[in-house]
Amino acid sequence: MKKLIHPYQCLAKAMTVLPLAAGAADVTVELEIPAMQTAEYHRPYIAIWIEDARRQPLAQLALWLEQEKWHRDLRSWWRRGGRKLALPIDGVSGATRKPGSYTIQRAAALPPGDYTLNVEAVREVGGREHLRIPFHWSGQRLQDSAQGESELGQITFTLEPGELP
Amino acid sequence: MKLSRTTPALLVLLLISPLTSAHKRWFMPTDFVLSEAETVTVDFTASNNIFFVDKGMPLAGVSVHSPAGTALPLLQPQEGARRSSFDIEVSEAGTHRVSFGGEPMYFVSYQMPGENEPRHDRGNLAGLKAAIPPEATEIAFAEAHSLIETFVTLGSETAPAAPADSAGLRLVLRDTHPNALYTDEPARFAFTLDGEPLPGLAVSVQPEGSRYRDTQELREYVTDAAGAVEISWPVVGRYLLEAGLEQELGEGEIRKRYYSYFLTLEVLAP
Secondary structure, X not given: OOOOOOHHHHHHHXXXXXXXXXXXXXXXXXXXXXXXXXXXXXXOEXXXXXXXXXXXXXXXXXXXXXXXXXXXXXXXXXXOOHHHOOOOOOOOEEOOOOOEEEEEEEEEEOOOEEEEEEEEEEOOOOOEEEEEEEEEEOOXXXXXXXXXXXXXXXXXXXXXXXXXX | OOOOOOOHHHOEOOXXXXXXXXXXEEXXXXXXXXXXXXXXEEEEEEOOOOOOOOEEOOOOOEEEEOOOOOEEOOEEEEEOOOOEEEEEEEOOOEEEXXXXXXXXEEEEEEEOOOOOOOEEEEEOHHHHHHHOOOOOEEEEEEEEEEEEEEEEXXXXXXXXXXXXXXXXXXXXXXXXXXXOOEOXXXXXXXXXXXXXXXXXXXXXXXXXXXXXXXXXXXXXXXXXXXXXXXXXXXXXXXXXXXXXXXXXXXXXXXXXXXXXXXXXXXXXXX
């Protein structure tokens, strides 16, 4: 049986779809990996991702990893979807980085709503740090930052309206 | 090179473990203190995850000595992928010494013509020398000595049997007994190098459970003029004590010598 759709339903559908069409964002994350004064130094494993209000991962922005054996040490990332990912991910996965400043730019499909940017770092015979920046995306440019205390330095996060990836 | 307290300038002491890529290595006995004769199973592994086993260590070179100094057999020995283990029959009252020492490990680095990075290898000295290509230059060897220990006591703690010699980096069992550690009492441990007190030695202790926290919780100390450190224990549980030093030997065949010492301990509630 063919289902009849009331014209108002059509309108309502169109209204929910309209903002979705604008739901793309250019994401820029600037992060600092601090230099450590320690004799035994290993580069940190780092995961950067965006999760939705239910803490489901929506976009993986950067995964700087080495041995798979230690991926689980990025505890939050591992719990929130990391363990289910097929790796490597083109353009996202990469080798671990030495201390310094880095800029990551990605296009992400991001309908308006509430999200959190996650940056998690863990270092062998070092520590672990997880920074979270909650944000509301309405299609307008926004910028926020967070300051790490041990394994991460300054994190700056910028969202701008963009093209769907 | 002969070292003594009067030649401290010849010593270059690093603050933390000198072998920057080496894993922590440790014994883990099922019991540190017993009130009745019992079989004790000891795990032996190389792992930076305190105290989860990771890479099995070879059992050749492991010795167990009873309080009277009798060498005890390693029963049910097993060399596994993630850990090696053995049983010991602890039936003599007093403190047993479990240790792994043996021959030093050698490291070599050399430059090959046309290559950007020097090559590295490790093994025994003769084998390394034989494997160096004739066109190699800038050949430098390093020598690494390791001592890994733990102690198990039946009944009252005693001075464990003395080791065969005092060569290398050693813990002196003189002040606090390693099987009588409590959170309300600091412990004093002294170290010697080739039998001489060793001031300026970097010593660290780390409580178990690093997998479940965000920090290593390493507590770092440097030995005083008498070669001793006083360590306080923030929480009960098992600890890994680690000490290490690096000597620059100048322009000879062996440029550097490393010593590392690992001791597994248990700290009890008051």
